[in-house]
Amino acid sequence: MKICNKCLKNKSEDKFRDHKKTCRQCEWRFAQRWLRVLVKERKLSPLERIANRLGYMGAGFIMISPYLLSYGKMGAITYIFGGLLCTPQVWVAKQWNLVVVNLNVTLGYLIYLYNL
Ligand SMILES: [Zn+2]
Incomplete structure (x- = not known):
């Protein structure tokens, strides 16, 4: 069980993608999805x-x-x-x-x- 950092509900592991703190349901809300599209994840060389x-x-x-x-x-x-x-x-x-x-x-x- 894991607590989603967005909706703060206690959900089972299969409701989360790997290493994510936000549940799939919250992740797929339009505003959240739009912000994800705008941010490019990268590490410093x-x-x-x-x-x-x-x-x-x-x-x-x-x-x-x-x-x-x-x-x-x-x-x-x-x-x-x-x-x-x-x-x-x-x-x-x-x-x-x-x-x-x-x-x-x-x-x-x-x-x-x-x-x-
Ligand atoms: Zn959630």
Whole structure:
């Protein structure tokens, strides 16, 4: 026996498709069916996963950078690392505007660091 997450009724296993929490009857309601058609199920590839992890790390670096800028070169260095680490994620996602922003952060703070 299993509880359907839609109608909250206790039903036997044969009323459910494999690994589904919604019973067949609820799944076949028009609105539910329409939403299923609109959503494409997919898993992230290993490249996308590693790019996402690097992106989080880069975002962390960019987040702490403004507070470190007044402590010599440290803030600029963390900005450069942040920009470089965030680039793979947006490159894989083909978000070219954000690729340009990240490369601009990196280049801008390299120039800033050179002039410091
Ligand atoms: Zn149900």
